[in-house]
Amino acid sequence: MPAAPLIILHHFDQSPFSEKVRIVFGLKQVEWTSVLISRIMPRPDLMPLTGGYRRTPVMQIGADIYCDTQVIIRELERRVPEPTLFPDRSEGLAWASAMWTDRSFFQNTVNLVFGSLADKVPQEFIADREQLRGARFDVAAMTSAIPQMRDQFRAHVHWIETQLGSGRAWITGDKPGLCDVNAYMNIWYVRANLADALEMLAEFGHVRAWEARLRAIGHSSRSEMSPADALEIAARAVPQTAELTDPGDPNGRRPGDRVEIMPDDYGKVKVSGKIVALSPQHIAIRRHDPRAGEVVVHFPRAGFLVIPALV
Numbered sequence: 324m325p326a327a328p329l330i331i332l333h334h335f336d337q338s339p340f341s342e343k344v345r346i347v348f349g350l351k352q353v354e355w356t357s358v359l360i361s362r363i364m365p366r367p368d369l370m371p372l373t374g375g376y377r378r379t380p381v382m383q384i385g386a387d388i389y390c391d392t393q394v395i396i397r398e399l400e401r402r403v404p405e406p407t408l409f410p411d412r413s414e415g416l417a418w419a420s421a422m423w424t425d426r427s428f429f430q431n432t433v434n435l436v437f438g439s440l441a442d443k444v445p446q447e448f449i450a451d452r453e454q455l456r457g458a459r460f461d462v463a464a465m466t467s468a469i470p471q472m473r474d475q476f477r478a479h480v481h482w483i484e485t486q487l488g489s490g491r492a493w494i495t496g497d498k499p500g501l502c503d504v505n506a507y508m509n510i511w512y513v514r515a516n517l518a519d520a521l522e523m524l525a526e527f528g529h530v531r532a533w534e535a536r537l538r539a540i541g542h543s544s545r546s547e548m549s550p551a552d553a554l555e556i557a558a559r560a561v562p563q564t565a566e567l568t569d570p571g572d573p574n575g576r577r578p579g580d581r582v583e584i585m586p587d588d589y590g591k592v593k594v595s596g597k598i599v600a601l602s603p604q605h606i607a608i609r610r611h612d613p614r615a616g617e618v619v620v621h622f623p624r625a626g627f628l629v630i631p632a633l634v
């Protein structure tokens with residue numbers, strides 16, 4: 324019997340979005356392979372796989388490449404359905420919760436973290452994140468905004484506290500799921516970076532107990548691989564994504580159409596290819612790279628732009 328393909332996560336340890344996926348590995352007890360990438364560009368062995376998508380993390384299974392935690396987690400739930408990430412029939416709300424935790428809550432957390440780290444943030448990191456945002460990464464402005472960021476951070480955490488207030492262990496009930504993982508990312512990030520996190524979370528007893536339960540889930544079993552070896556795996560593999568049409572696609576897109584895809588918020592690098600599979604929540608495109616060979620790259624629909632390619 325052929326060995327099960329490796330589940331490879333391209334990530335860096337300090338990345339909060341990667342922590343979401345690592346906790347999902349823990350919840351589902353998935354054995355995974357870690358490829359540590361640089362915190363800033365360039366990432367010469369990763370770009371051939373993604374076609375230019377530059378955000379972290381990226382999951383690779385053979386020659387199938389998953390960009391953004393939304394499609395990464397979706398694929399993990401598909402491959403390893405038990406235990407589900409959607410206890411208490413929370414699926415729709417759990418996916419939608421990412422639009423709160425990954426955008427408004429995260430932007431607030433990031434500004435708080437970098438405003439507090441202030442002059443400890445290296446210049447190359449600032450330059451890289453300016454490239455990512457297409458706007459200034461103004462650490463001094465973030466430092467001046469700390470009081471407002473603290474107000475907002477407190478409001479976000481207060482929502483979690485309110486939800487846990489009835490004495491339930493997890494956001495949707497008595498089992499952990501994606502709602503917990505999404506919200507936890509921001510608490511984890513503050514805890515990992517700010518010495519005064521203890522003080523900021525002091526008033527939220529339920530959140531602190533919930534956070535400890537999430538931390539205890541851990542990351543399951545991890546082994547390390549180099550970026551070059553991961554690229555080699557893709558080059559030798561054949562993408563496994565079957566063609567899928569979405570008859571309800573609002574723009575009539577079909578497999579075979581040539582498109583460009585990019586995030587609608589930051590890291591707006593266009594990745595081009597031919598559609599292989601389409602659904603309301605997912606789009607996969609086939610592309611060819613001289614080093615990676617033929618790969619299929621997967622993206623979510625919400626939060627991404629799909630543009631017809633000119634050629």
Ligand SMILES: N[C@@H](CCC(=O)N[C@@H](CS)C(=O)NCC(=O)O)C(=O)O
Nearest residue numbers: 338339340377378379380391392393
């Ligand atoms: N919506 C994306 C956001 C990912 C994201 O913003 N990741 C941060 C790191 S935690 C990032 O990409 N930073 C820039 C980089 O690593 O190049 C997701 O869910 O994966």
